[in-house]
Structure formats: structure tokens, C-alpha cells
Amino acid sequence: MAAGDLAKAKAVLLGRRRLDAEALRAALVDLHDFWLSSRAAAIGLTERAALVAVGALGRRELAPWSDLDLVLLHDGRKDVDRLARELWYPLWDAGIGLDHSVRTPGQAVQVAATDLRAALGLLEARHIAGDPALTDKVGAAVRQAWRAGIRGRFDELADATSQRWRKVGDVAHRVEPDLKNGHGGLRDVQLLDALAAAQLVDRPGADVQEARALLLDVRTELHRLAGRARDVLRAQDADEVAAALEIADRFELARALSGAARTVAFAAEVGLRSARVALPRRGLAALRRAPVRRPLDSGVVEHLGEVVLARDASAVRDPGLVLRVAATAARTGMPVAAGTLHRLSDTAPELREPWPRAARVELLSLLGAGRALVDVVESLDRTGLWGRLFPEWGAVRDLPPRDRAHVWTVDRHLVEACAQAARLTTRVARPDLLLVGALLHDIGKGRDEDHSVVGESLAVQIGRRIGFAEADVAVLGQVVRHHLLLPHTATRRDLEDPATVARVVETLDGNGLVLDLLEALAEADALATGPGVWSPWKRTLIGDLARRCRTLLAGEALPAPAALDADAEKLAVAVAADGRPQVRLDEGVDPATVVVAVPDRPGGLAAAAGVLALHSLEVHAAELRTADATSAAVFTFTVSPRFGGLPDPALLRSDLVRALDGRLALADALARKERDYAPVGATGEPPAPPRVLWFDDEATGAAVLELRATDRIGLLHRVAAALEASGVTVRWARVATLGASVVDAFCLAHPDGGGGPDRADRQRIEAAVLTAAG
Known part of the structure; x- marks a missing residue:
């Protein structure tokens, strides 16, 4: 089979929707194994050479667009360069991603001894073709060297893992999680396998393997959907991935992923701590006495940097023991030992109601610990202890947010x-x-x-x-x-x-x-x-x-309602004198304040908001006041520049004048700006549909329209223009930007001073606002 035929066969497999994610991975592994072994035989890769798979192919976890990680081992063959060319070039020509190397057994072991990534890869090596004895020789040597040298390499492994977690973040709590590299992702399962290969911890249990299977399935379907390698599950892809996995919707998928990732993350954290304790001691360290158990609280001691139970502690006799252990861990910043958590999970009874005072005191001590609380509650929750204290927690556990502002x-x-x-x-x-x-x-x-x-x-x-x-x-x-x-x-x-x-x-x-x-x-x-x-x-x-x-x-x-300050009053008077808008920019506060005074007629708010957006000012809040004595409307905007510095107030005033007299087409200018300055790193995800809510203003009879929408350049301008075109008076406005979303409220009344719009008017106004925000 030519490499082009391999690519075609792969395309056929990807087109078979009846193949579930696990079956697709197995088929892809078999397909690549068959092609590689056939190709190896055809080019004479038999004696004194071996083709070895590492990475996803080595683990039999090949997703549709994963690269092939291959190592060509040889024992001094003179034609090894030819073998490499005849293996690698057909794969490249067929557009198949390839990460490759050519090593002698000694070189492979040496690289594994100096390069952590190479060592982790070779620990998962799987024979594909050629001389199996060569593969076995290298595999055994790498594993033996890994076990023998783990004490000297453990800190590097732990530091690299911590850096990855800090850089990528959690799989469980990210709106768009990195399924491979995130905290609780697939690389953490491989970490556990590596620690087990060093004989520091046991192989991952059934719960971790089940979580791994879900992460693999989601990643497989994500590759199939995207048509390329992708590890980050974007929000716009989640519904299709959920459907492929026969999960109800993206929210249920997020909940399942969160549970799986938290299982893996907890196992990885415990695995690292357990492995550190289990590191073999050498030289004088082997002669030292075991560390002393230092008392921390009643029934709670510190041992090897972890919180553990005292030898005579009993959760049956001491109803506050679980919460005392947790509070001590949060207070000291030390983790609770995995063995202690499991012992408490097995022996701690449910607290009688009402709780003893001691248990309540320990709960409050735990809750008042601040940031240290988070990891402690996570450890209690992963071992069932938190749910035993609060059975109601089950309904919110791993529950994804419905509001885009929540992370x-x-x-x-x-x-x-x-x-x-x-x-x-x-x-x-x-x-x-x-x-x-x-x-x-x-x-x-x-x-x-x-x-x-x-x-x-x-x-x-x-x-x-x-x-x-x-x-x-x-x-x-x-x-x-x-x-x-x-x-x-x-x-x-x-x-x-x-x-x-x-x-x-x-x-x-x-x-x-x-x-x-x-x-x-x-x-x-x-x-x-x-x-x-x-x-x-x-x-x-x-x-x-x-x-x-x-x-x-x-x-x-x-x-009493605050009157306009003296400076704003001067702006209003100036507007009344010549009918031209006035602008004041206050840079002395963060964020800055822009005060705009315009003739009190329809279009003023929309024009002011549009000019601010045109000058790359993001409006965080807006207040609308009317200076009755001067027939001027005064708007106070809280703003910050999207990039660069604050604009010259004279330029703001000039553009506002042109906008009000029709010489500046704001809608067209803002549309061009939105095209040119889309957010950096935007994923192309369609914005969430806008929503309008209505509330009654009890005192005046006016109505309050609240718009919830995705923030866009010029959004406030478009919405204000829609409201002003609808024939209502905007008495006041509250504008709040919450990350990528906005919640804007407008108090609306009839121009004649009567109450708010009736039901029919509300429907008309709502349609206009939704059109403007959509």
C-alpha cells in the first residue's frame, strides 16, 4: 500500500460515522500499524533494525489527526539513512504529520537519560516492525534506567508538571479546556503511568481509566469534527461533539468532562506527593531515622509535609475529626495525605443533627481560610467526604454555568x-x-x-x-x-x-x-x-x-438627587448658548470619565456613544442627566481605551459635531472599525443571542429595559439609536460591561411625561433593540 493509499484509507475511516470514538482509534492504529509494517518489510527493515512507535500511536490512542511519533532503531546498519528516507518521505508526501528520530540502542538510552520528554516517550514504546529483540532491549534498558535514576529526575518531572498546570489551567473549570495539556488532562494520565513505571505508585485505578476514556473520546471526536489536530474544545464545537458521543448537550458534556478531569487531577496531585515520599533513599539519607510526627491539633499531626491522623485518632469517637483535619490543612497550607482521606472516607460516620458545636467551629475555621480552602474542599469532594457533610452539593457538582460571564x-x-x-x-x-x-x-x-x-x-x-x-x-x-x-x-x-x-x-x-x-x-x-x-x-x-x-x-x-457639578453645568450652559456639543475628559481617575453635553433632542445619546466607540473607548458605565434649565442633556461615561491612550477631547468634540449634523456616518464608520479590529485571538464563535428583560419602575411608572448581549464595538450606539428611533424618552441609563458580555439598563418613558410603554410598544421596542444588538 502506498502512502497515498494510507491517506485515502484514513479518509474512508473518518467518513464512517457508525464507528464510535474508541472503534475509530483502534481502526486508525491497525491501519497505520499495517502500512508501517508492510513498508518496513518492503524496504528490507528486518534484521538489526526495528521501527518503534511512541506517543499516541505507541499508546494505541491515535486520534484522527495526531502526528505519528516513530523511532528507527538500528544496530550499526550501513544503510540506515536509506531506510529512514524510504520510511519518512512517503509519509511526508502523503501529508501525514510525523515526528521521527534514528537511534542506536545506546543513543536511545542516552537521550532518555538526558531528555525528560524523550524518556517519557520511550517508556511507552511499542514494537511495529523489524527485530523485536532490539525493541525489547531498548525498552528494558530505558525502564531500568528510569527506575534507577528517578530520584535525580523527580524534581524536574514535578516542576515541568507544575509549570504546565499554571500555564494551561484546569480542564475541569475552563470554558474551552485543553484536553491534552490541561490540569486533569491526558498528559496527567501519562504522568501517572511514568510514576508507576518508576515503581513509586500503583498503576492508575479504574476511575482514572474511565476518565481517560472519556477524555480520549472527546478528543477523538474533536479531531474528526475539526478536520485537523486540536486539543482545545471550543464552545462552538461542544454541541456537535456531545451529539457524536450521544450526550444530551454541551452542558452535559461539560459536566461529564469536569468530573473526569477532576478525577485525573486529584490522582495526579496525590500521585506526585506519594511518589516523592516513596523515592528511594541513597547514602546517608538511607540511615536517617524516619521523620517525627509533629502534632498540629487534637488527633491531627504532620508527617512528611502532609496532614495525617494521629495514631489514636478515631472519627467514630470524634465527630469533628473530618472537619478538623480539613481546617488544619487549610490553615497550614499542607495537603491532606491520601491515606488519611481514604481512612476517613471509610470510617467517618455522618454527623448527627444538629452538628456538635466543635464540628461547626471547625467548618467555620475551614471556610475562613481563604484561597487554601479551594484545594482542601476539592480533596474532600473527590473522596466523598464533602458530599457526606452536604448531600445537597450533588446537584451543583461539576454543573456548568449557563451565564457566559461565569468561568x-x-x-x-x-x-x-x-x-x-x-x-x-x-x-x-x-x-x-x-x-x-x-x-x-x-x-x-x-x-x-x-x-x-x-x-x-x-x-x-x-x-x-x-x-x-x-x-x-x-x-x-x-x-x-x-x-x-x-x-x-x-x-x-x-x-x-x-x-x-x-x-x-x-x-x-x-x-x-x-x-x-x-x-x-x-x-x-x-x-x-x-x-x-x-x-x-x-x-x-x-x-x-x-x-x-x-x-x-x-x-x-x-x-436629594445630586445636581450637576459646576463643570458639567458650565458645559450645559455652553450648549444652550451656541447649540454645539461640549466634551470634558477627566483623566485623574481610573477608569477615566468623559462628560458630554448635547442639545436635548433625540439622537444625542447614540451619537455620543458612537463617537466614543469610534475612538476606541470601551464604555463601562453611562449616566444620563437632563439640565432642564438649559435644555441640554448631559451624559457621564466611565471609559477606558481598548488599546493605546486616551484621545484628545477636542477630537471627540469635533467628531460629535459632525455626527450630530450628519456629516459623519457613524454606523458605517463603526462597521468598518469592527471589521478591522476584531478581538485578538477571536475563535469565530457565534455570539450568544441577545436577550431583553422588562422591569417596572415603581415610583414613576416608567419601564426599565435590560439588554443582555455579547459586547461589540459600537453596541451602545446601535441600541441607543434604536431606542431613540422608537419614540421613547430615555430617562436614565446604566451600562455595565462584564468581561465579554454587557448588561445595559434603560429607563423608558413616553415623551409627554406619562408612564412607560404599553405591551404593544414594548414588543416593538424589544424587536428594535434585539435587531440592533444581534
Whole structure:
């Protein structure tokens, strides 16, 4: 069979959709083995030479577009260059990816001794053709050298693994995970195999092999779908990959992948720690006495850098032992030994309800540990101990987020939020309720009902189990039920309207403690959601709302709506004098502020937003005010440059003048800019469909339109133009950019000063806004 025929046969296999991922890999391995062995025989590769597969082909894990990793071994053959040419060139000519080398046995062993990557590859070597004794000789020598030299190479192996994890990130929690190189990916399974080959750990267990099979299947289908080698599962490919694997949708696929990757990641972390302990000792080190077990807490000691149980510790007699071990690990930064986790998993009974006070104290100590909490909870969860403490956790475990702003699975998000809340405990009177509230605020997700409502009942249930007093349980339930109240109100309502503040206070039954907890939780929740979600502007809005609520709770009068500052008033007066727009740029704050004053007529907001976008300014927030005395509209934008520096205010004003008098076609200019300045590294993924929500403004009767959409250059301009063309008055606007998404709110009223648009008008306006944002 010629190499071209090999490529054609491979194409036929890829076209057979009835072949599942495992069968396709097996067929591809058989096909390449057959061609290579036939080719080797045809060119005389028999005695004193051997063709060996390493990498994916060596492991029999060949995905459709994986490169072939081949080693030509020879024992002094004079025609080895000819053999290499007649093997490699046909493969290259057929367009088959190839990584190759030619070695004598001595050279192969020497390279394995000096090059870690080569050593890991040769540990997986598989004979393809030629002299099998030569392959066996090299394989045995490499394995023996690996076992003998592992003590000197272990640090290099561990450091390379840690660097890879830091660089690539987790498979389990990435929106677009790297199935091969990520933490919990296929390379970590190969790491475990290498440690087992050094006789430091056992071969990976059935759970890891099952996880490996899923990772391989997903990678195989990703190659088949993409038509090229690809290790990163992009969001736009996930639905098709899920369908090929007969998984319901991309969310179920993400959940399955998360569980598999966490299994592999945990096994790899434990494997590295266990291997380090098992390293053979040489020379004087072999004569040293075993390390002393250092007491850390009641029933908990440190041994070889890990947290382990004291010899007389018993989870049956000591109900707080599991949480004490976890809290000690988080406090000291040391991992819990795998043997200790498994022993506790086998022996620890469920805590009686309500929990003993000692167990509750240890839980709060664990939750207050900050970032160290994350790894400890992960180890408890991987061994079933966390689910034994919180059975409700099963519904959110590995649950993928539905909101594009979230970067973590729901369970990891909860732990991250708790870690963030640990930094904020000094701000509140009840840090214990803040920590538990952060841990449980999204516990109601993964069910069909409103997660805040379901979460309240679950939080009450858990609070009673933990042993909180009934009054504290009620506060905990309120915190979970209303954890979105402050951020939603701050970004959807006019905070200067007394009715807005009164509604929040009434919703919280006038409870100042709940208000304080919610303010801190809003920050922890946003920080644990993803980059850009917690911004200075959002902090200002929520802080302002909370201060106004405290003022009302204290029985004091709310502050009157803030008047325009003196500089903004001057801009408005200048607009009234000559009818031309004015611009002020304040660079003294980060992000910067741009104040724009224009004649109060339709089109002003759209023009101002368009000019800012044209000058590469990203709008994080916008405030709309009307200077009634001067018939001028004043917009305050919080902005930052997408790249470069801030523009000259004179240029902004010049373009704004041209836009308002029709000499600058903003829509066309912004369309060109969007084509020319697409985000660097954009994957081509179609944006999520925009969505519109409506809310009623209780005080004025106006309506609040909230747009959720993927951010684009000029989006605010297009939406504002659609609203102004719809014949409504925009009383105020709140614009918030959350990473790649925006949440924009506009208060809309009839121009005659009446209430908000009716149902028919809302449908018309909504259609116009969705068209503009789509």
C-alpha cells in the first residue's frame, strides 16, 4: 500500500460515522500499524533494525489527526539513512504529520537519560516492525534506567508538571479546556503511568481509566469534527461533539468532562506527593531515622509535609475529626495525605443533627481560610467526604454555568466565593453567616425552579443541620434568597429615587444585618464569577445603594438627587448658548470619565456613544442627566481605551459635531472599525443571542429595559439609536460591561411625561433593540 493509499484509507475511516470514538482509534492504529509494517518489510527493515512507535500511536490512542511519533532503531546498519528516507518521505508526501528520530540502542538510552520528554516517550514504546529483540532491549534498558535514576529526575518531572498546570489551567473549570495539556488532562494520565513505571505508585485505578476514556473520546471526536489536530474544545464545537458521543448537550458534556478531569487531577496531585515520599533513599539519607510526627491539633499531626491522623485518632469517637483535619490543612497550607482521606472516607460516620458545636467551629475555621480552602474542599469532594457533610452539593457538582460571564462550574464558583468572602469578614458583624452564605448562595442551581427560592429552603435546611440558632437560620435563608438584590437593583434602578431604596429595605424587612451581609456577598460573588465582573463602577453603585438603605433604616432623610457639578453645568450652559456639543475628559481617575453635553433632542445619546466607540473607548458605565434649565442633556461615561491612550477631547468634540449634523456616518464608520479590529485571538464563535428583560419602575411608572448581549464595538450606539428611533424618552441609563458580555439598563418613558410603554410598544421596542444588538 502506498502512502497515498494510507491517506485515502484514513479518509474512508473518518467518513464512517457508525464507528464510535474508541472503534475509530483502534481502526486508525491497525491501519497505520499495517502500512508501517508492510513498508518496513518492503524496504528490507528486518534484521538489526526495528521501527518503534511512541506517543499516541505507541499508546494505541491515535486520534484522527495526531502526528505519528516513530523511532528507527538500528544496530550499526550501513544503510540506515536509506531506510529512514524510504520510511519518512512517503509519509511526508502523503501529508501525514510525523515526528521521527534514528537511534542506536545506546543513543536511545542516552537521550532518555538526558531528555525528560524523550524518556517519557520511550517508556511507552511499542514494537511495529523489524527485530523485536532490539525493541525489547531498548525498552528494558530505558525502564531500568528510569527506575534507577528517578530520584535525580523527580524534581524536574514535578516542576515541568507544575509549570504546565499554571500555564494551561484546569480542564475541569475552563470554558474551552485543553484536553491534552490541561490540569486533569491526558498528559496527567501519562504522568501517572511514568510514576508507576518508576515503581513509586500503583498503576492508575479504574476511575482514572474511565476518565481517560472519556477524555480520549472527546478528543477523538474533536479531531474528526475539526478536520485537523486540536486539543482545545471550543464552545462552538461542544454541541456537535456531545451529539457524536450521544450526550444530551454541551452542558452535559461539560459536566461529564469536569468530573473526569477532576478525577485525573486529584490522582495526579496525590500521585506526585506519594511518589516523592516513596523515592528511594541513597547514602546517608538511607540511615536517617524516619521523620517525627509533629502534632498540629487534637488527633491531627504532620508527617512528611502532609496532614495525617494521629495514631489514636478515631472519627467514630470524634465527630469533628473530618472537619478538623480539613481546617488544619487549610490553615497550614499542607495537603491532606491520601491515606488519611481514604481512612476517613471509610470510617467517618455522618454527623448527627444538629452538628456538635466543635464540628461547626471547625467548618467555620475551614471556610475562613481563604484561597487554601479551594484545594482542601476539592480533596474532600473527590473522596466523598464533602458530599457526606452536604448531600445537597450533588446537584451543583461539576454543573456548568449557563451565564457566559461565569468561568467556573457552579460548585467551584461557590468555593471561590467563600474564599473571596474570607477577606471581607472584618466588614460584617457576623462573619460566620457571611462565610456560610457565600458557600450556599447558588446551592439552588441545577434544579427547575428559581435558584434563589430553592436555595433559601436548602440554606435553612443546612443551617439547622449545622446547628445555628433559629434566628441565624432565618438570616442565612434571607441572604441566599436575596443575594442578587443589591447588584440587580443597583444596575437596573434609579438609585436617587426614594422608591428604589424603600423597596430594598422593605424586601429585607428592615434588617440591617442582612443588608451588610448582602453588600459583602455581592463583592465576593462578583469576584468569584470571572474577570471584569467586579468593577470600580459596580462597587460604587452597590455601595451607594447600601448607604442609602442604611440612611432610611436609621430614620434619616434620604439625600436629594445630586445636581450637576459646576463643570458639567458650565458645559450645559455652553450648549444652550451656541447649540454645539461640549466634551470634558477627566483623566485623574481610573477608569477615566468623559462628560458630554448635547442639545436635548433625540439622537444625542447614540451619537455620543458612537463617537466614543469610534475612538476606541470601551464604555463601562453611562449616566444620563437632563439640565432642564438649559435644555441640554448631559451624559457621564466611565471609559477606558481598548488599546493605546486616551484621545484628545477636542477630537471627540469635533467628531460629535459632525455626527450630530450628519456629516459623519457613524454606523458605517463603526462597521468598518469592527471589521478591522476584531478581538485578538477571536475563535469565530457565534455570539450568544441577545436577550431583553422588562422591569417596572415603581415610583414613576416608567419601564426599565435590560439588554443582555455579547459586547461589540459600537453596541451602545446601535441600541441607543434604536431606542431613540422608537419614540421613547430615555430617562436614565446604566451600562455595565462584564468581561465579554454587557448588561445595559434603560429607563423608558413616553415623551409627554406619562408612564412607560404599553405591551404593544414594548414588543416593538424589544424587536428594535434585539435587531440592533444581534
